[in-house]
Amino acid sequence: MESKHVHQQIAAMRQSFFDEEVLDEKFSQLEQLEGKDNPNFVEEVFTMYFRDSTAFLETIEQAMKTIPIDSIKVDNILHQLKGSSASVGANKVLKEVNKTRQVLGKGNLEGTKAGILELRKEYDSFKAKLEPYFQKLKQANSVAQEK
Amino acid sequence: MNVSSVKGSMSISSSTSTWKAGDTISDQFPAGLRVLVVDDDPTCLMILEKMLIACLYKVTKCNRAETALSKLRENKNGYDIVLSDVHMPDMDGFKLLEHIGLEMDLPVIMMSADDGKQVVMKGVTHGACDYLIKPVRIEALKNIWQHVVRKRKNEWKEFEQSGSVEEGDRQPKQSDDADYSSSANEGNWKGSKKRKDEEEETDERDDTSTLKKPRVVWSVELHQQFVAAVNQLGIDTVPKKILELMNVPGLTRENVASHLQKYRLYLRRLSGVSQHQSNLSTIISAQDPTFGSLSSLSGLDLQTLAATGQLPAQSLARLQAAGLGRATAKSGIPITLVDQRNIFSFENPKLRFGEGQQQHMTNKQQVNLLHGIPTTMEPKQLVSLRHAAQSIGNMNMQVPPHGAQSSQNNPLLMQMGQQQQQQQQSRGQILVDSTINHAPRLSSSMGQPILSNGIATNVSSRNGIPENIRAPGYSQTPSMLNFPMNHASELPGNSFALGSTPGVSILTSKGAFQEDVNSEIKGSGGLMPSYDVFNDLDQHKPQSWELQNVGMAFDTSQHSNSLQGNLDLTQSALGQQGFSSGQMNGHNRSAAVASKAMFSTGDVKELGSAQNVNQHLNNLLVDNTIRVKSERVCDTSPANIFPDHFGQDDLMSALLKQQESVASSENEFDFDGYSMNNIPV
Numbered sequence: 162m163e164s165k166h167v168h169q170q171i172a173a174m175r176q177s178f179f180d181e182e183v184l185d186e187k188f189s190q191l192e193q194l195e196g197k198d199n200p201n202f203v204e205e206v207f208t209m210y211f212r213d214s215t216a217f218l219e220t221i222e223q224a225m226k227t228i229p230i231d232s233i234k235v236d237n238i239l240h241q242l243k244g245s246s247a248s249v250g251a252n253k254v255l256k257e258v259n260k261t262r263q264v265l266g267k268g269n270l271e272g273t274k275a276g277i278l279e280l281r282k283e284y285d286s287f288k289a290k291l292e293p294y295f296q297k298l299k300q301a302n303s304v305a306q307e308k
Numbered sequence: 309m310n311v312s313s314v315k316g317s318m319s320i321s322s323s324t325s326t327w328k329a330g331d332t333i334s335d336q337f338p339a340g341l342r343v344l345v346v347d348d349d350p351t352c353l354m355i356l357e358k359m360l361i362a363c364l365y366k367v368t369k370c371n372r373a374e375t376a377l378s379k380l381r382e383n384k385n386g387y388d389i390v391l392s393d394v395h396m397p398d399m400d401g402f403k404l405l406e407h408i409g410l411e412m413d414l415p416v417i418m419m420s421a422d423d424g425k426q427v428v429m430k431g432v433t434h435g436a437c438d439y440l441i442k443p444v445r446i447e448a449l450k451n452i453w454q455h456v457v458r459k460r461k462n463e464w465k466e467f468e469q470s471g472s473v474e475e476g477d478r479q480p481k482q483s484d485d486a487d488y489s490s491s492a493n494e495g496n497w498k499g500s501k502k503r504k505d506e507e508e509e510t511d512e513r514d515d516t517s518t519l520k521k522p523r524v525v526w527s528v529e530l531h532q533q534f535v536a537a538v539n540q541l542g543i544d545t546v547p548k549k550i551l552e553l554m555n556v557p558g559l560t561r562e563n564v565a566s567h568l569q570k571y572r573l574y575l576r577r578l579s580g581v582s583q584h585q586s587n588l589s590t591i592i593s594a595q596d597p598t599f600g601s602l603s604s605l606s607g608l609d610l611q612t613l614a615a616t617g618q619l620p621a622q623s624l625a626r627l628q629a630a631g632l633g634r635a636t637a638k639s640g641i642p643i644t645l646v647d648q649r650n651i652f653s654f655e656n657p658k659l660r661f662g663e664g665q666q667q668h669m670t671n672k673q674q675v676n677l678l679h680g681i682p683t684t685m686e687p688k689q690l691v692s693l694r695h696a697a698q699s700i701g702n703m704n705m706q707v708p709p710h711g712a713q714s715s716q717n718n719p720l721l722m723q724m725g726q727q728q729q730q731q732q733q734s735r736g737q738i739l740v741d742s743t744i745n746h747a748p749r750l751s752s753s754m755g756q757p758i759l760s761n762g763i764a765t766n767v768s769s770r771n772g773i774p775e776n777i778r779a780p781g782y783s784q785t786p787s788m789l790n791f792p793m794n795h796a797s798e799l800p801g802n803s804f805a806l807g808s809t810p811g812v813s814i815l816t817s818k819g820a821f822q823e824d825v826n827s828e829i830k831g832s833g834g835l836m837p838s839y840d841v842f843n844d845l846d847q848h849k850p851q852s853w854e855l856q857n858v859g860m861a862f863d864t865s866q867h868s869n870s871l872q873g874n875l876d877l878t879q880s881a882l883g884q885q886g887f888s889s890g891q892m893n894g895h896n897r898s899a900a901v902a903s904k905a906m907f908s909t910g911d912v913k914e915l916g917s918a919q920n921v922n923q924h925l926n927n928l929l930v931d932n933t934i935r936v937k938s939e940r941v942c943d944t945s946p947a948n949i950f951p952d953h954f955g956q957d958d959l960m961s962a963l964l965k966q967q968e969s970v971a972s973s974e975n976e977f978d979f980d981g982y983s984m985n986n987i988p989v
């Protein structure tokens with residue numbers, strides 16, 4: 162049963178996210194908001210999240226390259242990232258955002274740069290994990306619907 | 309969270325649309341609660357919307373504050389509660405919060421990923437009824453309806469307990485406590501929940517009846533009518549009577565009740581300042597022999613204040629001791645009115661003072677409490693100012709206590725001040741006086757605004773401002789009294805030429821009502837220092853509002869005739885006190901009548917009731933009257949009162965000085981509590 166196998170895969174992937182603490186309970190809450198009327202709600206949310214966050218990160222990285230560094234701008238974007246990451250349950254990403262913000266708050270620009278590098282790593286890794294997950298999920302759902 | 313039930317009932321959101329104003333779908337509540345959510349982050353917005361729908365609310369989302377504001381303005385009664393993010397690119401969330409509070413008086417919940425204490429505190433001071441930390445849990449959203457209920461319940465309670473000072477005091481406190489406990493501190497959920505439960509149990513019927521009512525926009529005209537009615541009936545009157553008197557089609561008793569509650573709250577706030585003011589007024593009245601009735605007024609004011617719960621028994625006692633005699637018993641506000649009247653009736657010098665003040669005031673400019681608010685509001689504000697004027701002191705004080713707000717308010721107040729000033733130039737003085745009284749309060753928050761004219765600042769500040777505004781009551785505001793209403797023309801008629809101050813103080817009225825935002829106070833420049841108005845005043849019918857302010861000023865010892873004359877004078881002088889000098893004409897009449905009633909035989913209670921109505925105004929008024937007195941007593945006092953820059957501290961000291969001087973004269977006064985009824989309106 163292919164669909165069963167796919168579902169099992171999906172379940173395993175999902176569980177691993179929680180185990181690794183890549184995702185937190187906010188994610189489950191989002192899942193609970195899904196329903197018949199909006200079966201792809203979580204995926205839509207994440208699509209939006211990735212789209213915006215990628216742009217945010219790029220802006221931050223650009224800002225960090227300018228001289229002088231506009232730390233207020235960077236902080237504002239980090240704040241944005243904080244809110245959205247927290248809302249989707251992107252746990253590790255959120256942690257990095259918070260860390261970086263703290264460092265920036267102390268005026269440590271070098272530290273901030275390092276922090277942003279870490280943030281970028283974490284974010285990319287997160288995206289790389291979640292996107293295939295949603296792909297599979299969509300597949301499984303469409304298969305199920307066909308049936 | 310049982311989302312599944314939501315799925316099947318997604319259609320509920322549309323069906324719950326039936327829970328519109330006027331509907332009594334109590335059993336479905338809180339389903340169908342109309343929520344407006346504002347957040348610039350699309351991801352968060354999407355999630356929030358989904359969660360709110362899951363709670364069975366009717367959701368409207370906006371990603372920009374401007375859009376949200378225009379939606380709200382288009383359909384003032386279309387929403388029950390607003391959820392807004394703090395950090396938004398086009399407008400600061402707190403600013404939006406203020407606007408909403410001023411214009412629509414809806415409960416607003418702030419959200420942010422920030423959980424820093426300062427930010428949360430800012431939310432509280434700006435009047436947010438709650439603060440949610442992102443990520444927002446759906447459980448938190450499930451309870452937001454409590455804020456809607458609480459708000460309405462408090463309005464009812466205020467109204468229903470208006471007669472009782474203690475109760476009145478309790479009510480706001482309770483609600484405040486509840487709000488505080490729930491805001492920005494989910495840890496206190498228990499506390500807030502408990503209260504919520506209690507409220508639910510006791511006010512269930514209120515929920516259904518009050519929540520469903522369409523939101524009434526209290527325009528300036530409407531507010532003036534309201535104030536006039538209240539003045540006529542007394543602050544302790546019931547909404548039903550006010551409603552009947554106002555005779556406005558489409559207006560429900562509940563609307564009036566909630567407005568009355570807010571008004572009383574406002575007055576109370578003003579009277580809170582009045583403590584100081586009363587002292588001042590006492591001093592003032594004591595000193596000025598001409599203020600025969602001042603003493604009585606003071607009593608009145610005191611009583612009014614006391615009635616409104618703002619004037620602590622102590623201050624009342626103090627005032628009384630000052631020689632107010634009977635009058636002292638009266639709530640504070642009446643005193644201010646009386647004082648004003650006395651001032652006018654007795655002396656022109658007072659006016660002079662007012663002039664001086666006005667000048668100051670003019671500087672201050674009538675601060676449009678709502679700088680975003682169209683000037684049309686001014687008349688309304690003036691009405692509210694009048695109310696405020698009554699409460700006088702407070703109104704002026706209302707100038708936004710918050711730093712942030714104050715900045716906003718100041719311009720507002722300034723505007724108001726200007727407006728008022730123009731109108732009330734002649735009258736402004738009285739108001740100024742009252743503001744002086746508030747001076748003590750001013751120091752607290754307002755600083756400039758207050759001085760300038762009734763620092764309607766409250767209007768803008770909405771939330772935390774009320775307290776501050778009270779302070780502004782300082783002399784300057786008297787004219788400014790909050791009546792943003794630029795009743796320039798009205799000033800003369802309304803005996804409360806004080807207009808200027810009234811407006812100022814009234815500023816708070818709106819605020820007071822709403823959250824101490826006295827948008828209404830726009831009040832014309834409030835400062836109507838020109839006492840020369842008195843001459844003109846004769847022609848003008850004493851406006852009820854003004855009377856209130858002046859009320860106290862009137863000599864009770866004088867016969868009704870003379871009294872009336874005095875009243876007229878004072879009224880015109882006081883007029884500006886905020887009660888829409890211009891607009892108030894019509895209202896003033898009733899107000900005058902009301903105020904007359906208030907003053908009659910030093911019946912503080914009457915004043916009190918009238919005052920209650922204008923709780924906020926009372927504060928202003930009290931301030932005004934107090935100031936008026938002080939001014940009269942010391943012609944030079946105005947100068948003292950208005951330090952270069954309405955520094956609160958300066959004002960306070962100035963007021964105190966005046967008070968002291970006044971107090972001595974007060975003792976000589978005999979407040980016979982003449983009956984205002986004779987005063988020709």
